[in-house]
Each structure stands twice: as structure tokens, then as C-alpha cells.
Amino acid sequence: xxxLSYRDALNLALKEEMDRDPEIMILGEEVAFYQGTYKVxxxxxxxxxxxxxxxxPISEEMIVGAAIGAAMSGLRxxxxxxxxxFTLLAMDQIVNHAAKIHYMxxxxxxxxxxxxxxxxxxxxxxxxxxxxxxxxxxxxxxxRVVAPSSPADAKGLLKSAxxxxxxxxxxxxQNLYNTKGEVPYYDYIVPLGIANIxxxxxxxxxxxxxxxxxxxxxxxxxxxxxxxxAEIIDLRCLNPLDxxxxxxxxxxxxxxxxxxxxxxxxxxxxxxxxxxxxNCFEYLEAPVLxxxxxxxxxxxxxxxxxxxxxxxxxxxxxxxxxxxxxxxKKT
Amino acid sequence: MSKINNFLExxxxxxxxxxxxxxxxxxxxCSQMYLRGSISGFTHLYIGEEAIAVGxxxxxxxxxxxxxxxxxxxxxxxxxxxSSKVMAELFGKSTGLCQGFGGSMHLFDAKKRFMGxxxxxxxxxxIAVGIGMSINYxxxxxxxxxxxxxxxVNEGAFHEGLNLAKLWNLPVxxxxxxxxxxxxxxxxxxxSVEKIYKRACSYDIPSLAINGMDVIEVRRTVxxxxxxxxxxxxxxxxxxxxxxxxxxxxxxPDRYRTPEEETIWKERDPIEHYARCLITEGIIDxxxxxxxxxxxxxxxxxxxxxxxxxxxxxxxxxxxxxxxE
Ligand SMILES: Cc1ncc(C[n+]2csc(CCOP(=O)(O)OP(=O)(O)O)c2C)c(N)n1
Ligand SMILES: [Mg+2]
Numbered sequence: 317x318x319x320l321s322y323r324d325a326l327n328l329a330l331k332e333e334m335d336r337d338p339e340i341m342i343l344g345e346e347v348a349f350y351q352g353t354y355k356v357x358x359x360x361x362x363x364x365x366x367x368x369x370x371x372x373p374i375s376e377e378m379i380v381g382a383a384i385g386a387a388m389s390g391l392r393x394x395x396x397x398x399x400x401x402f403t404l405l406a407m408d409q410i411v412n413h414a415a416k417i418h419y420m421x422x423x424x425x426x427x428x429x430x431x432x433x434x435x436x437x438x439x440x441x442x443x444x445x446x447x448x449x450x451x452x453x454x455x456x457x458x459x460r461v462v463a464p465s466s467p468a469d470a471k472g473l474l475k476s477a478x479x480x481x482x483x484x485x486x487x488x489x490q491n492l493y494n495t496k497g498e499v500p501y502y503d504y505i506v507p508l509g510i511a512n513i514x515x516x517x518x519x520x521x522x523x524x525x526x527x528x529x530x531x532x533x534x535x536x537x538x539x540x541x542x543x544x545x546a547e548i549i550d551l552r553c554l555n556p557l558d559x560x561x562x563x564x565x566x567x568x569x570x571x572x573x574x575x576x577x578x579x580x581x582x583x584x585x586x587x588x589x590x591x592x593x594x595n596c597f598e599y600l601e602a603p604v605l606x607x608x609x610x611x612x613x614x615x616x617x618x619x620x621x622x623x624x625x626x627x628x629x630x631x632x633x634x635x636x637x638x639x640x641x642x643x644x645k646k647t
Numbered sequence: 648m649s650k651i652n653n654f655l656e657x658x659x660x661x662x663x664x665x666x667x668x669x670x671x672x673x674x675x676x677c678s679q680m681y682l683r684g685s686i687s688g689f690t691h692l693y694i695g696e697e698a699i700a701v702g703x704x705x706x707x708x709x710x711x712x713x714x715x716x717x718x719x720x721x722x723x724x725x726x727x728x729x730s731s732k733v734m735a736e737l738f739g740k741s742t743g744l745c746q747g748f749g750g751s752m753h754l755f756d757a758k759k760r761f762m763g764x765x766x767x768x769x770x771x772x773x774i775a776v777g778i779g780m781s782i783n784y785x786x787x788x789x790x791x792x793x794x795x796x797x798x799x800v801n802e803g804a805f806h807e808g809l810n811l812a813k814l815w816n817l818p819v820x821x822x823x824x825x826x827x828x829x830x831x832x833x834x835x836x837x838x839s840v841e842k843i844y845k846r847a848c849s850y851d852i853p854s855l856a857i858n859g860m861d862v863i864e865v866r867r868t869v870x871x872x873x874x875x876x877x878x879x880x881x882x883x884x885x886x887x888x889x890x891x892x893x894x895x896x897x898x899x900p901d902r903y904r905t906p907e908e909e910t911i912w913k914e915r916d917p918i919e920h921y922a923r924c925l926i927t928e929g930i931i932d933x934x935x936x937x938x939x940x941x942x943x944x945x946x947x948x949x950x951x952x953x954x955x956x957x958x959x960x961x962x963x964x965x966x967x968x969x970x971x972e
Contacts, residue, residue, distance in 0.1 A: 350831035350903065373801035373837040374768050374829055402767070405802070440687035440739070442750045444766040612969050616688060616750030617739035619959050 323493040325467035329474040343370040344396030380409035387429040400435035414483040415458030426481040436490035446614035448578035460484040461554040465529040467497040472506030489527040509556030517545035521565040524575040525551040535631035570601040580608035667697040670721045686737045690751045693721035695892035698917035700725035702865025712791040714775040717752035719764030726761040734950040740957035747960045769802030776808045779817030792820045798829020809850040816881040826891045831903040847884035859887030860917045
């Protein structure tokens with residue numbers, strides 16, 4: 317084990333995989349010369365050269381399309397899209413092409429492609445640069461969606477994503493890049509589709525992923541003051557989705573809330589809520605609750621921005637509300 | 648530097664100077680305010696490129712439209728937006744151009760026909776084409792100027808936009824602000840064709856490259872081009888060569904350019920050069936120049952005061968503008 321930042325854990329995973337498999341190459345805007353917009357690809361250009369680490373023009377649709385073509389013809393490309401907001405310019409290649417090719421050609425060709433992209437809000441970047449778009453991809457069959465919350469998971473899941481033979485949208489949280497944690501230094505793999513129970517408890521199940529996990533953990537600490545013992549599930553991977561872990565936990569606690577920073581309508585939280593209702597209805601003591609961002613484009617102003625995002629307090633208040641417990645100064 | 652006498656009225660010549668200084672000082676103040684924490688988000692400064700916005704917009708009617716990207720403060724100020732309201736927007740205040748909803752990358756001023764700053768590279772180009780379509784539809788004698796960077800010409804939207812503008816003969820002036828870098832990537836590492844104005848040739852759009860550090864050359868070229876467009880000659884393309892003195896944004900460590908390169912460009916500073924011309928040609932003297940500078944310092948300080956003293960937007964407005972009533 318070594319202590320690494322989320323950023324460096326990703327960097328290490330890239331290096332280890334590139335050392336292992338010469339067919340892995342990286343392309344994207346500012347990934348080589350500039351060392352990556354968020355410095356995830358730092359040092360790779362120097363180490364692996366311009367054939368394996370390629371700067372592209374500002375052409376997102378081309379980046380993903382070219383990566384698909386490369387994947388169809390024997391390479392294992394990793395495309396970096398600078399932020400998830402710009403994946404919208406590549407949506408045609410992602411949804412109409414990457415997600416379809418294996419199926420529509422009767423399984424003849426595989427697309428071992430990873431699209432790495434960060435998302436995150438809370439930095440006053442405004443409406444066009446603060447979106448959480450995982451649900452757009454989660455909605456689409458044919459593409460895996462991964463969203464790690466810790467440095468260890470970042471490393472282990474990226475390695476799995478690279479080895480997977482499907483297109484994988486690998487969503488990094490731009491607010492987590494500097495967070496540190498213990499990371500196994502050996503060839504550490506976290507398989508796709510297995511959730512992580514980050515805290516066990518009997519009273520309520522809190523399901524989340526990505527940066528919100530930290531908020532959930534802090535909220536759970538506060539809830540302990542009210543003798544509420546929450547179980548927290550970090551999904552880590554949205555597709556494949558570990559429904560087994562979700563259902564097991566909800567059947568135990570009888571209560572579920574789902575937290576995500578994306579818009580509420582049509583969110584990952586909405587889908588999980590439906591799944592729980594369909595599969596655990598007789599175990600539920602209260603309706604499943606979704607704690608999400610307000611359905612508004614992100615305002616620039618910091619007060620409004622904060623008001624639009626879920627936070628620790630919203631989680632605590634919702635749980636207390638659900639359990640009909642009055643809020644005291646215990647927080 | 649172009650000869651300036653016999654070209655414009657003295658007052659107009661001085662106005663060009665004032666506007667450039669306004670933008671320069673505004674941006675310098677922004678940088679300070681950003682470092683002080685009053686301005687947040689991504690903030691892209693226009694320092695070094697002032698002659699483009701000022702020269703171009705000075706050749707337009709008030710009713711002409713302009714479309715910008717995220718490096719948009721200079722465009723808004725050139726089009727006549729109040730420096731106080733722009734500053735207040737950067738502070739996220741309710742008195743800002745967009746009531747604090749937009750921020751640095753998303754200015755908009757409907758009254759001035761400043762049709763917005765967009766943070767998606769190339770995103771404004773199809774929008775400008777649509778404004779051109781609307782002008783033709785209504786049979787107006789107007790143009791829409793679309794500003795974008797050298798990096799934007801590599802996006803699909805650029806190519807789709809230019810093609811349609813030509814196909815439908817739309818009154819759009821495409822102004823490529825070529826500052827030789829898109830973030831850390833230089834033009835020769837991003838564009839198969841290094842001379843960017845040649846990109847327009849594949850759409851049969853008349854195009855040329857000019858010195859974007861010379862406000863008079865910009866003004867002259869845009870003047871004559873816009874006249875042609877108003878007479879129905881369809882879209883035109885001007886590459887304006889310039890340099891951004893500062894990093895890509897306030898968050899960029901700026902490690903990809905050499906000091907030598909920066910010095911070469913700074914020697915051609917659009918404001919200093921123009922000031923020297925105005926003096927040499929006897930249009931203004933140093934005392935008057937210093938008066939202008941003083942006047943503008945005051946204006947900028949007022950803008951900051953206005954922004955500081957303005958209220959935050961009310962939380963009740965969070966959902967207000969999601970849909971039009
Ligand atoms: C679609 C899209 N891709 C990438 C970015 C990130 N980005 C913002 S500005 C920029 C460089 C643009 O350079 P250029 O067009 O030359 O304009 P300049 O910043 O030099 O004015 C990049 C890559 C973005 N905002 N939108
Ligand atoms: Mg540029």
C-alpha cells in the first residue's frame with residue numbers, strides 16, 4: 317500500500333496497463349505536451365512517446381470516432397474528453413456508434429475502448445461546465461459506466477475498464493483529484509459491477525457514488541448522534557449495476573435513499589428507486605427517497621450554485637424526516 | 648502600422664484608443680479581483696487582443712449583432728455594455744448583465760445585440776449563422792459578426808456553419824482571433840493548414856489574414872468587408888493575427904510558450920503602438936492621453952465599487968429562468 321491522490325492513482329493505472337499491453341494508446345486534447353488538463357496523464361508522453369500518447373485538435377466527435385476505429389482494428393485506445401460537458405459533441409460516436417457496433421454486427425467485432433472524462437460542480441464554472449451527465453450514458457445499453465470515489469477504486473476500476481472488451485465511459489470526479497488514500501501498489505483490480513459497502517448499518521440504506529460518498533459518510537457520522545446506524549453503498553459502477561448488494565441491504569434496513577449530484581429528473585437515483593420499489597416493495601417501511609441536484613442549469617452565483625446541489629445537511633435532514641425524528645442541536 | 652489620418656474623424660480615432668484602454672484596464676482589474684477571490688470560475692482575459700474587438704465593433708451599426716465565446720469581456724465592452732454591469736456579472740451579483748446567472752464565460756446583453764459568450768468551443772458559430780438567416784428572412788440591412796479562436800476551426804460546428812452560411816448567402820462575418828494557441832496547443836500542432844484563413848476557401852468564402860494588433864487595419868478591413876456583406880455578397884472570413892499576453896485562463900500555469908515569443912508580440916502592443924501613432928500624427932498629446940487613462944481608471948474603480956456594493960441574486964430565483972413564462 318502507498319498513499320496516493322486520486323489523480324496519481326489513475327496515472328499509475330495508465331502506466332501499469334501501458335507497460336503490460338503495447339496496444340494501449342491514449343488520445344485527447346492536451347493529454348501529451350500539456351500533461352493533461354487535470355494532469356492525469358502527467359509524464360506519459362515522455363515515457364511512451366508520441367505514437368502512444370497523442371494530442372488531438374479540439375474535435376471531440378473525431379476523438380471518440382477515431383478511438384472506435386482504432387478499437388475495431390486491434391488497438392485498445394483510451395480517449396480523454398477534457399470534461400463530460402464536451403462528450404455531448406461526441407454523443408453521436410458514443411451512442412450511435414460505440415454502443416451499437418458489437419450488437420448490430422452480430423457480435424463480430426469488439427470495441428475495447430475507454431473514454432475517460434471528469435465531471436463535477438461547485439466551482440462556479442457556470443451552466444455549460446458544471447454538468448453531471450452520467451444518466452445520459454447510463455440510459456444507453458451497450459456502454460459501461462464507471463464512477464470511482466476513492467484513489468484505490470480509481471486505480472482498480474480503471475485497470476478493469478481498460479481490460480474490458482466493451483466501450484466504457486469512465487467518469488472521474490474533478491473535485492476528487494487531490495483527495496488521498498491508500499492504494500495497493502501491486503496489480504490491483506476492482507472488477508466492474510461490484511458495489512462497495514463503505515459502512516455497514518441496520519437502520520437505513522444510503523446508496524451513492526463518486527464524490528457524494530464523502531458527503532454520505534459525513535452525514536452518517538451526524539446521524540449516529542441520533543442513534544441511526546446507516547449502511548452506505550458506493551456503487552462505483554453504474555453499468556453493470558450491482559443490484560444484488562442494493563436489494564440485500566434494503567431488505568435488511570427497510571429504508572433507502574439514493575444520493576447523486578446530477579439533476580433529479582431521469583437520474584440514476586430515479587432508476588435505482590424504481591428497481592428497489594419493483595424488487596423490495598414488501599420490505600419497505602417508507603417510500604424510497606432521491607436526493608439530487610435541483611432541476612436547473614447551473615447558476616454561476618455561488619449562493620445559488622450551492623443551493624442547487626445536495627449536501628451533507630440535505631442528506632441528514634432527509635433521513636431524519638424519513639424516520640420522523642426531530643432535528644436537534646446534535647449536529 | 649497603418650496611416651491613420653484622413654481615415655476617421657479625430658473623435659472616432661480617440662474613441663478607438665479609449666475603448667482599447669478600457670478593455671485592457673478592465674481585464675487587469677479582473678485579474679486582481681480573481682486573485683482576491685471576488686471573481687471565480689474560469690476567467691479568460693483578453694489582454695493583447697483589444698484591437699480586434701474594438702476595431703471590428705467600431706465598424707458596425709449599433710443594431711448589428713455579435714456572437715462571442717468564453718473570452719468575451721472585451722467583446723461585450725466593445726459593443727457598449729456597461730463596465731459596471733460586466734464587472735457585477737463577474738462578481739455574480741444581481742446587477743450583473745445576466746443577474747449573476749452567467750459569469751465570466753456567459754455574458755449577454757440583449758439591448759446591445761451582444762448575443763452571448765459560450766463556453767463550448769465552436770458553439771457560437773452555428774448560432775451566428777442562425778442570426779444571419781434571421782437577418783435575411785426579415786430582409787434587414789444588418790450583419791452578424793462571429794468571433795472565435797484558432798482552436799475552434801477544428802470543431803465540426805465550424806465547418807457545418809461555414810458551409811451553410813455560404814450556401815444560403817448569409818450576412819455573417821467570421822472573425823477568427825488567431826492567437827496561435829488553443830490552450831497549450833499551438834496552431835501548427837492542431838491544424839493541417841497553418842494559414843487559417845485558407846480554411847474558408849473550401850467553402851468558397853472570401854477570406855484574408857490581417858494584423859490583429861493594429862486597430863486601424865482591423866477597422867479598415869472590417870469597414871470594407873461589412874459594406875460588401877450589406878450589399879448582399881454573403882459571408883466573409885477574416886483571420887486576425889494576435890497574441891494573448893496572459894495564460895489561457897486564470898487557472899492555466901502557462902508553461903508552453905517561450906519568453907522570446909512573448910516579447911516579440913508585446914513589442915507590437917496594440918495600445919502602445921496606436922498611442923504613438925496618434926501622437927506622431929498630432930491627433931492627441933501625452934497630456935490628453937494621461938487624462939484618458941485617468942478617466943478610465945476611475946470608470947474601472949467605479950465598476951468594482953458597483954459590483955462590490957450590489958446584492959447577491961435572491962435564492963427565490965433559482966428556478967425562475969429555467970422556462971420562459
Ligand atoms: C467543445 C469544447 N472542447 C474543449 C473545451 C476546452 N477549451 C476551452 S478553451 C479551449 C481552447 C480554445 O482555443 P481557441 O479557439 O484558440 O481560443 P482562445 O482560447 O485562444 O481564445 C479549449 C480546448 C471547450 N470549452 N469546449
Ligand atoms: Mg487561440
